């Protein structure tokens with residue numbers, strides 16, 4: 750069975766920053782021929798509930814910056830992501846929650862250091878690792894729209 754890595758909140762896990770979920774039954778039905786391997790870098794690294802974060806471009810690098818204390822909290826997310834794909838080498842498809850600073854594939858808001866919005870096509874730090882590994886990667890809402898007849 751093919752394996753898909755999926756943001757755990759889309760499966761109904763209450764791992765969002767506010768302890769809610771993003772359960773998406775239609776998406777799960779579309780993936781019923783896959784074995785689903787869930788991930789949530791933010792819950793693993795920072796617990797739930799937790800402060801929000803934003804993607805901020807600094808010296809041409811996109812970082813995750815905590816909205817609680819403006820700390821750069823990118824490294825734990827990237828370490829989790831690399832470890833996830835080492836432990837799950839047979840992932841063929843990656844679907845991340847759209848607009849998430851960790852899981853968005855091409856839909857994250859990216860700000861400059863003064864918090865001006867630069868664009869809304871940013872890649873979250875977990876998704877970046879999937880893309881760097883050459884794994885087919887989709888924002889959840891784009892995958893759903895493209896595969897719903």
Ligand code: SF4
Pocket residue numbers: 756757758759764765766788789790791792846849851852
């Ligand atoms: S980090 Fe990703 S999986 Fe976790 S709650 Fe946010 S969008 Fe969902």
